[in-house]
Amino acid sequence: MLTKIHEGPDIFKIDVPLPNNPLKNLNCYIIQDNKDTLIIDTGFNRPECKEALLAGLDELQADWERTNLFLTHLHSDHTGLAPALMRGKPGKIYISQIDHMILNGSIRGERWKEVDEIYFREGFTREQLKELRTSNPARGLLPESLFEAEHVADGDKIHVGRWELRCVSVPGHTPGQMCLYCAEKKLMFTADHVLFDITPNITTWQEQKDSLGKYLDSLVRFRGFEMETALPAHRQNHMDVYERICQIIEHHLVRLEETVDTLAAFPGTHAMQIASGLKWSMRGKTWEEFPLSQRWFAVGETAAHLDYLICRGMAKKKEGEQNAYCLLEPAGECKMRLRKIWDGYRE
Ligand SMILES: [Zn+2]
Structure with missing residues (x-):
């Protein structure tokens, strides 16, 4: 139409x-x-x-x-x-x-x-991946x-x-x-x-x-x-x-904080593990019930948030058969640094 x-x-x-x-x-x-x-x-x-x-x-x-x-x-x-x-x-x-x-x-x-x-x-x-x-x-x-x-x-x-x-x-x-x-x-x-x-x-x-x-x-x-x-x-x-635009910026900032907390709780895990610990709008479904293609997008999104932390020296990725992410600083300090960076986006 x-x-x-x-x-x-x-x-x-x-x-x-x-x-x-x-x-x-x-x-x-x-x-x-x-x-x-x-x-x-x-x-x-x-x-x-x-x-x-x-x-x-x-x-x-x-x-x-x-x-x-x-x-x-x-x-x-x-x-x-x-x-x-x-x-x-x-x-x-x-x-x-x-x-x-x-x-x-x-x-x-x-x-x-x-x-x-x-x-x-x-x-x-x-x-x-085959599916x-x-x-x-x-x-x-x-x-x-x-x-x-x-x-x-x-x-x-x-x-x-x-x-x-x-x-x-x-x-x-x-x-x-x-x-x-x-x-x-x-x-x-x-x-x-x-x-x-x-x-x-x-x-x-x-x-x-x-x-x-x-x-x-x-x-x-x-x-x-x-x-x-x-x-x-x-x-x-x-x-x-x-x-x-402000809402979207805030969304990512909240998501970054959540990523820091999850990473602090489960150090040394891959993006899928971290994604499964984050909040997604899954209409009442659990992570395992979430359609595979949606999980694929969620893991990509999580990896982008982890990459953001890595690029700013707050986390690191150990590459191997499976990637292992961990924080380089205590979670509280990371979040303080993030808030400072965010002030620049909010202006
Ligand atoms: Zn698109």
């Missing part, structure tokens, strides 16, 4: 369903002016997404000679239909270089062996083929009719996530950088050290933009974007 959500620039939204996924939907935004069209993100490579996306685009009657596709970041709920949608059409696909490179590595399959090794060292069994090969949406719903793209970097301008949109690089959620900003209307497409009903997942990347530190820095920078309209990639925006 296509809904017009903004006039001048004209922005439409297609509500693309994400079946069996806690994100629930993807907001595919379409900007249109003077026959030029820019589509932002696509949904997973699965029939339900394709059907919704194509039905919405049909309704819009876009001129495919003048239609481009912007991919905010590499995740398959944003890129899954990119090659299928643009094949045989003259339009460009825009994405950051680093996310395009990682995505192509995932499509080729060569990345997963290394990723599996990382998660094995963090506590997953070989059997669980995740099909049940993990990050893996099973990728674009059907490699695709060519035009790489965009921070500050690049994309024009849609008379409107100018500026690329805003926000590393953290992925190494190369890119938002789009229309300065004239103080309008921001926030991608997965700022979401309103859920907290964007921050995980570890071989290609990005200190993901959480980078994410928090990107939030601070993002706060510097004048925004009257903020359009997230999932669900709704029901609150002030600046207030939401």
Whole structure:
């Protein structure tokens, strides 16, 4: 279903369903002016997404000679239909270089062996990792083929009719996530950088050290933009974007303190063990009952928080068959240091 959500620039939204996924939907935004069209993100490579996306685009009657596709970041709920949608059409696909490179590595399959090794060292069994090969949406719903793209970097301008949109690089959620900003209307497409009903997942990347530190820095920078309209990639925006940024920062700070306490109680354990001791919204389920793919995201998130502590000299990781994390200082001192660092984010 296509809904017009903004006039001048004209922005439409297609509500693309994400079946069996806690994100629930993807907001595919379409900007249109003077026959030029820019589509932002696509949904997973699965029939339900394709059907919704194509039905919405049909309704819009876009001129495919003048239609481009912007991919905010590499995740398959944003890129899954990119090659299928643009094949045989003259339009460009825009994405950051680093996310395009990682995505192509995932499509080729060569990345997963290394990723599996990382998660094995963090506590997953070989059997669980085998099961995740099909049940993990990050893996099973990728674009059907490699695709060519035009790489965009921070500050690049994309024009849609008379409107100018500026690329805003926000590393953290992925190494190369890119938002789009229309300065004239103080309008921001926030991608997965700022979401309103859920907290964007921050995980570890071989290609990005200190993901959480980078994410928090990107939030601070993002706060510097004048925004009257903020359009997230999932669900709704029901609150002030600046207030939401503060909430997300606070969430991670609380989570870091919790990580310090758990690490102090269980020194020398891997990220899975630490994750199982943290609070997650699991709708009454225990850690073991939590779906495996959700545990996979939770362990990645925990590893990112541990990495944040390591990068600031508060913890260390002993690498081996399985990783063993421990604090380098008493928990109370770590938390005092964290609070000092946080004051910088709160200003
Ligand atoms: Zn994402």
